[in-house]
Amino acid sequence: MSARRQFLQHSALLGSGLALACFLPTRGDTLPRVRKPVPAPLPPGAGPGLQPHVLLRIDTQGHITLVSKLPEMGQGVKTSLPMLIAEELEADWRAVQVVQADFDAAYGPQTAGGSQSVPQHFDAFLRLGAMARTVLLQAAADTWQVPVSACHAKLSVVHHAPSGRQLRYGELAARADQLPLPDAASVVLKPAAARSLLGTRVPGVDNAAIVTGQRLFGIDIALPGMLHACCVKAPAFGARVRQANLDEVKRQPGVRDAFVIDQEAAGQDLQGLMPGVAIVAESTWAAQRARRALRVVWDEGPHLAVTREHWPEHLRQAQAWFDDASAASATTTAHTVRRDGDVAQALAQAAHRAEATYQHPFLPHATLEPQNATAWWQGGRIELWAPTQHPAGGVNRVARLLGIAPRKVTLHLTRCGGGFGRRLGADYLLEAAAIARRVNAPVKLTWSREDDTQHDHYRAGGMHRLRGGVDAQGRLIAWEQRAVGFANPAQRDGSGPLEPGPGTLLGGDEFPAGLVPHGLWLQHTRATGVPLGAWRSPGSNVFAWVSQSFLDELAHAAGQDPLAFRLGLLKGTSNSTSNSAHAQRQRTVLQTAAQAAGWGTALPTAPGLRRGRGIASHSSQGGHAAMVVDITVDAEGQLRVDRVVAAVDVGAQIVNLSGAEQQVQGAVVDGLSALWHQGLDIDAGRIVQSNFHDLRLLRLPEAPARIDVHFVRSQHPSTGLGEPALPPVAPAVCNAIFAATGVRIRDWPLARTSLIGCGNPHRAPPLASSSSSPWVMASSRWCR
Template identity: 40%
Template sequence: MITSRRAFLKTTALSSASLVIGFDGGRLLQATFANSVGSFKPNGWVCINSDGNVILTIGKCEMGQGVRTSLAMILAEELEADWTRIKLVQAKPSADSDLGTGGSDSMASSWKPLRQAGAAAREMLITAAATRWKVDRGSCKAVDGAIEHSGSGRRLEYGSLVAEAAKVPLPENPPLKNASDFKIIGRRTARIDGPDIVSGKARYGIDIKVPGMLFASLERPPFSGAKVQNLQEDTARAVSGVRSLIKLPRGIAVLANSTWAAIKGRAALAVEWSEPPKDAFDSDAHWKKLETASRQTGFVTRKEEPPPETNAITKTIDATYYYPFYAHAPVETMNCVADVRETRCTIWAPTQAPERLQKQVAQLLGIAPGDVDVNITLIGGGFGRRLGVDYAVEAADISRAAKAPIQLLWSRADDMKQGHFQAASVHYLSAGFDAQGAPLAWKHTKAGSFHNISPLDPKEMRDAAWYQDWSWGCYDVPYAFPAIQTAYVAIDLPVRHGPWRSVFAPSSVFARECFIDEVAQVRGTDPLAFRLEMLKGADVIKAGSTTVDRRRLRRVLETVRDKSGWNGTSISEGRGRGVACNAYAGRTYIAYVVDLSVDQENNVQVERVVAAVDCGLVVNPVGVEQQMEGGIIWGLSSALKGEITFEGGKAQQSSFADFAVARMRDTPAIEVHIIDSDAPQPFGMGEPPVPPIVPAIANAIFSATGTRIRRLPFRPE
C-alpha cells in the first residue's frame, strides 16, 4: 500500500477538507489531511473530497471480471453516494498489504469491509449536518450524495460537509442497510470503467511508456537446463533499431528502439542450444506415470464407511479420465516496464500478485521490498497466469543490466511455450451397486501435480486438509453414496505449472460429472433425475473444510431442468443433450444443460447452453451474466480445442494455430438464470462457471453419439 504522505495525497487527491476512511479486513481506520498519514496502511480506502467526488482506492486488480464496478456499487449503496461521482484508484502494495486477486474471493472478502466503510462515512456526514443545523440527527438522512433534513427540507451536498465530518469520531459499529432497502446493489449496471476501455483512455501494461525506455525481447532456453552452445550476435546487431544484446541467466535479451525491432533482432539471433537429455520431460511418458499412479491408494482425503445394514456390493463399474495440459493464452501476453536505479526500482505490470512481485524483484536486486514501487495496470486477461511474476523479474534483471528503463513483451510463442501450465491429471473412478442396482459406493482417485507457482512440487506428506485443497471437485463429491473414498496421488512435474482459471476443480469435476452419468446409465435412470435423487438426505454436508448445501445444488439443477425443457438426453439423430453441476468451494452453485450436434465427420457444434447460478446475493446481474458467458466459452475451448504437449522437455505448441481456442463461430446461444439466493452475501464468479461446462458437453456428446468422452480435448477421429 502507499506508505508515504506525498504518495497518499497525490493518489487520492486529498485536499485540506477531505474525509478518509480506510478498511483492512474487519477494521476501519480514519485519516484526515491534518493527520500524519505516513502510517495509514489499510488495504483500501474511501476518500470524499470537498468537490463531492468519492475516490475509492482498492487493491483488487481488474482483468475483465468487472470487479471495480461491483466493489464501487457496494460502497455507493451504504454511503448513499451519487453513482456518477464515484472514482476508482488502484492501490499499490507494501510489505504488509494484501492486494492479491485470485480464487474468486474479491467479492466475498470485500463485502463487509466496504459496507462498513461506506456506512461509517454516511453516519459521520449525517452527524456533521445535524451539528451544523443544530437539529436531532434522527431527523437527517443520506440520499444520493447529500444529507437531507426531513423537517425543513434543507439539503447539504457531501462535499460541503467533509471538513466537519472528518472531526467526527469514527463509529465502531455503523448500522448497515437491510437488503430490502438496497437501491444500487442488485441493479443492472454497466461497467464503471467501460467508457475508458472502449475509448482507449484506459492503460494496460502493454500501453505503458516512460522517458528513455528501451524495448526488450528475451530469447529463453527452450527447456529447463538448456545451455547456449554457440551464439553468433552479428546478425541480430545488424537489424535496424537494435541497440544491444545482454546475456543473462534467464536468456539473451535484445534491446532496441521499438518492440518490432527487438522482435526482429531476436529472430535474427543465431543461437544453438544444447540437446535435451534422453529422459527429458515427455507427455506420453507422463500420461503412463499418471495412469499408474491413479491406481495407487494415495493420500485419502475423504472416507465415509457405509452403515452396517447396507447391502452387499454385487456389481462394480470403473472408468479412467484424462485431463491434459493447458496454456492460459490471455489476449495481452506477459509484459512489464521496469526502471531499476541504484537503490530503487519502479515497476509497471499487469499482475495479480503485487506483493509477490515486489518481494521477488527486491530479492533479485538486493534491496528492501519497500524500495520496489509497483504500479498495477489493467490486465488483458489473467486466468491465474499473472499470479506468477517471472516476467517482472526478467524485466527488472534486464533493466539493471541495461542501466535504463525497459519494456519487456512476451511473444505469443513465449506465452505458449514458457507459461505456467495447467497440470495434467488422470482420474480413476469406480462405483459399486447391490443386487437391485442401487448405488452403494463411490471411489475417486486423482493423480496429478500441485498448482505451484514454483517449478517443482513439495515431496513431503502433508495433512488431509492440505491435500483436499488440491482436489476440489474430487473430495467434496456432493452425492449421497453410503460409502465414499477419495484420494490424491502427487506426481512431481518438472515443467512450470500453476493456477489456471478455476484452479484445481476442472479436471476433477470433468471426471466426477461424467462418471455420475455412467452410474445413472447402469441404474437405468435419467441423468438429471438421478443427480436430484442422489442429492437427497442431509441438506448440508461437510466434506473436509468445505460445506456443501445440497438445497442450493438441487435448486440450480431444477432450474435448468425447467428452463431447458428437459425431457431426457435424446433430442434427435446426431443431436444430444447433457447435464452437469458443481458447488464451487461450497460457495457458488452452477448447473448446465447443453444442446449440441455432431455431424458425420464427428465435428461438434454446441448450439445452446442453459445455465443456472446461485452465487449468493447478487451485486450486479450484468457482471454475473458476463462471467457465466466467459466461463462457458473458456470451458468450451478446453473441451473441444487445444492442449499443450511436451517432447524433449519442450512445449510443442506456439500459437493459436496449434493451440486453438473457441472463436465467435463456436459460441452457442447462452441463457443465464440467476437464482434469487437466500445467502446473505455475494460469492465469486470468475472461476465457478468453468468446471461443470466441460462434463456437460462431454455428456451431450455421449447422448448424440453413444461414445463416452474420457480424454480431453475431444477431437473428430
C-alpha cells in the same frame, strides 16, 4: 481528532473484516504500513474535504473518489467493490470516480484470485461506506442544530425532511472530516431490500476508456526515453544457454544491447527467472527482428524425457499403481486421501457397476494480453509497471533478485488483459527487472504469443480411474477414485522434494465424498519438469469433469434419469461437513437449471442431426453452479452447442448484475474453449504448440447460440463468481454428447475425437427446443 485517525483506531474492531481486507499485510510482506492520499488529483478549486480512509475521499465540491485496491483483469472488481462503498455511502454513482491503486501496504492484501475479492471485502466495504455516511449525517445535523435522526441521505445529499432543507456532501465534507468516526461494528447497515445500487446493471468504470483505446493495460505503457526488450528463453524446461552469437545480434539495426541471463542469475526456481538471451532495442519491432538473427546452443537440461511420446508409459505405470497402490516408484508419491466403509464389498454386492478412466491434458492460460512489464532501475531502486494478480509476491521476489529491500521496489498496477491464475506468477516481472538493472533507461519487456504459450505455468495433466456401484433401489453405494497428478521438483535441475501444482491433489471432501457410504480416494503424484500453476478454478476444473461425467455413467448403468440420480444422491445424509452443507444448494441450482432448460421435454430433430442434452453441477470457492447444455452433432460429426442454461448460487447479494452475468457467460466460453480445442503436446521437455493457429481458442461461430443465466438468491454470505461457474461446463457438454451419440468423452480436447457414425444406444430423456438465434446472451434474473 480527525476522522481518519479515528478510523485507524476503530478498524482494529473489524477483526477479519475491514482490518484484514484493508490493513493487514500478507504473510511474507515486509513492507511497512504507510499512509498516503487517494491517488487522484483534486479538481481545481476543491479542498481535500472528507477522507476517512485511503480508499475514499469526498472533496469540497462533492466529487467522490473511490480507490480500487485490487488488480482488475476483467473480473469487474474495479466496479463492483467500489459499488459496495457507494451503496452504504448513499453516493450518487454518477459523481463517483474510481482510480486504480498502486501496490502499497496501506491497502492491505492486494492479491486477486480464488474468487475471494467479494467475500473478503463485502461486509468491510459496506461498513466503510456506512461510517462515512454517518459522519456526513452528523455534520448536517450539527449545521442545522437538529437531531441526526431527522436527517437522511440520498444521492450524495443530506435531507432534513421536516424543514425541507438539504446539503450536498461537498458542503459537509470539511466539517465531517473533523468528527470522530463511529465504531465499524456499531454502524447499522441498510436492509438488503433498501439497497438501490447493488444488484443493478452498472457499466464497467473502464468501459469507455477501453473502447476508445486509452492506455490502461501493461502493454500500453509508454515512458519518455523508453527502450524495448524481448527475451529468448530456453526452449526446454530447466535448460540453459551454452553459447550465443551476441555480437551479431548487437549489430542488428536499433539494437542497444544483447546479453545472457545465465543459470546463476536465474536461480533454481522452475517458475522464476528463466535462463535465456535478452535483447534490448529502440522499439519492439527492432528487438523482435534482431531475435531472428539470434543463434543459441542450449544445454538442454534434465527434462528431455518429458514428452507426449512417454504418455503411454505414464499410463502404464499409473495403471500398475491403480491395480497395486504399493507400486509407486522413487519418483512418485502415493497415499490414501480418504476411506469410508468397505468399497470392495459394496462393489461386489452392487446391482449395477461402472468403471472408467479419464485423462486430462496440460492446459495453457492463453491470456489475450501476453506477459509484459516495464521497469526502470535508478539509484538503487526499481520502479515497475505491470499487469499482475499478486503484487506483494512480485515486489518481494524482485527485491530478492536485485538484493534490495522491498521498500525500494515501486509497483504500479495496470489493468490485466486476462489473468486466470497466470499472473499470480512473477517470472515476467523478474525478467524485466533483470534487464532493467543492466540498462540505464526505462525498458518495456514484451513477450510474444509464442513466448506466452511455450513458457506458461500450466494446468497439470493427469488421469483418474473410477469404479462405482449402485444398489437395486438406485442408490449410489460405492465410489472408488484413484487419481494420478503431476508435481514439480523443488529445483530447476530436477532435485528436491515434489511440489504439487495448484489443484492437482484430491481433497478429503471431494465430491461425492461423504454422500456415499462406501468410498475410497487414492492420490498418486508423479514428477514433471513442466512448470505448473493455478488455472481458473484450480482442481475443480478437472474434478468436476471427472466426477460429474462418471455420475452420468452410473446413472445410465442403473437405468436412471441423470437429474433424478443426482437429486437422490444429494438427499443423502453426509458425514462430510463440506458436501453436507453444499447438498441443498446443489439441489436447488440443479432444479433451477433443469426447469429453465425444459428437462424432460423433447428436443426437435431433423434427418442427419443427433440432439442431446446433458447436466452437471459443482460447488467451488463458496459458489454453487449447475448447467444444462443442448448440443447437436451433424452427419459429419461436427459438434454445435445450441444452448447453455446456467443456475448459480453465490449468496444473498449479486453486486453488479451486468458484471455477474458476464462472468458466467465468460466461464461458459472459457470452459468450452479448453474442452473443445486445448491440450498441449510436450516433446523433449518443451511445448509443441506456439500460437493460436495450433492452440485454438473458441471462435464466434462455435460459441453457443444462447446462454441463459439464472441467479439463485440464498441466505448465505455473498461469494465470488469468476470461478464457480466454470467447472460444470465440460461435464455438461460431455454428458450431452453421450445423450446424442452414445460416445463417452474421457479425454480432452474434443477436436481430437471423432463423432462420425456414432450410435445412440443410450439417450437421455427427450428434451425441449432451444433458440436458434445467433449469439444471444439471454437476460439474467433472480430466482426468488
